[in-house]
Amino acid sequence: MSQVSKQMIKNLSIDCVVFGFENNKLELLLIKRKSNPSKDSWALPGGFVLKTETLDEAAVRILEENSNVKNIYLEQVHTFSRIDRFPLRRVISVAYFALIDPENHFLKPGVDTTDVKWFQVNEKIEFPFDHAEIFQRALKRLRQRVRTKPIGFELLPEKFSLTQLQNLYECILDENMDKRNFRKRILSYNMLIPLDEYQEGVAHRAARLYKFDSKEYQNFIDKGFNFQL
Amino acid sequence: MSQVSKQMIKNLSIDCVVFGFENNKLELLLIKRKSNPSKDSWALPGGFVLKTETLDEAAVRILEENSNVKNIYLEQVHTFSRIDRFPLRRVISVAYFALIDPENHFLKPGVDTTDVKWFQVNEKIEFPFDHAEIFQRALKRLRQRVRTKPIGFELLPEKFSLTQLQNLYECILDENMDKRNFRKRILSYNMLIPLDEYQEGVAHRAARLYKFDSKEYQNFIDKGFNFQL
């Protein structure tokens, strides 16, 4: 521990806003803090940057240490610097955001964590510190992202129905979309590969499943597009 | 100086990417460094954050101290953290960007600065440290900004012609636009107030001058729009 703290940059931390999608709801990954300040409250996974790593590297490490979530892409959002944002001393925090499929990640509390859990984004969450602000900022980024880059690959299971994808968009943007127009648009990108597989065990006509064409998907990540409603 | 350095957060700095528009060219404000490292090279105005200020406050202070440019709006862009980005020790730097009208700001070198000057963005600039990367990131942000929010108020004189405004857009995006379509589009926002004033002393038909309707301008800043070509 003394060795670890020697390497830490004590005034610089990372907070991770990790979004998931499950049961047709947008979710957020939170950890329960083992120690003070704000012991026992549910907070964004976070920690201090080490002298030997970049911020991107720190974000990946910290998320894994807190929650066991690994091998994901984290993107820097904003750096928060309110003077009293952390009660013990001046700490500036760099926020990262990520999208993952909850099904694919086994959660395990880390060293300074007593629990890790998914929360629905639309339930009221009492955040400690300035985490409410950080979360809002990340959500805003997500909403902007969904309009300009394809999304879903990271949030959905490998095989999914168009309705699932539409639900994801509707959850993120918090608005309803026309089914026919949505399908027309999303299929026109040629980013989805229709499979010869269908939903099973549902009490209605089974939906066709699709997967992403990762080449085309990547292509649109690079080029961007303009997805309206 | 010892008092000042006591207050400094020595591992956290700000770098400012300040854009201007003059003679139909997009410009960048650089300072000439008085001391090592990279003494005498032209660099982004920067400095260290104080313990008593937020990042936004630091950016404003640092830009003024470096260049005398004041009373402007600076927006956070990204935080840079390459481990060897600063040669003397580990320093993380938060980049800010701003848009100003060069005519409205009298430049004056600051304490650690021997000179301040506008450079054209399309000339090759040899940046020290990771300033090339920071600059590129800010330019990208500017290009994205120009598509989604009105721009120009901060970069142009109070009264300007539509051609000037179009030139600004063309410089930022580095592409040519159709004059009629540009005018149609920009006027349709009802963001410009036509004046009963015209260019003077030009060897051709004098262009009508306009100014921004600051209420509508602000409205579009808040709502955003989608400006294509």
Place this chain on the structure above:
DNA sequence: TCAAAAGTGTTTGCAATACACCCATGC
């Protein structure tokens, strides 16, 4: 009268929207 930039409208095509009914499945 010439050069140089200002100013102005119309047509065309594509893409966004709105909209309603039949289909397959499990119970």
Place this chain on the structure above:
DNA sequence: GCATGGGTGTATTGCAAACACTTTTGA
């Protein structure tokens, strides 16, 4: 056979794009 969600096509509208000539002014 009914409830549940899956799946499909067309007509309309509005916006983006392409495009060329006349006007004004100073030199």
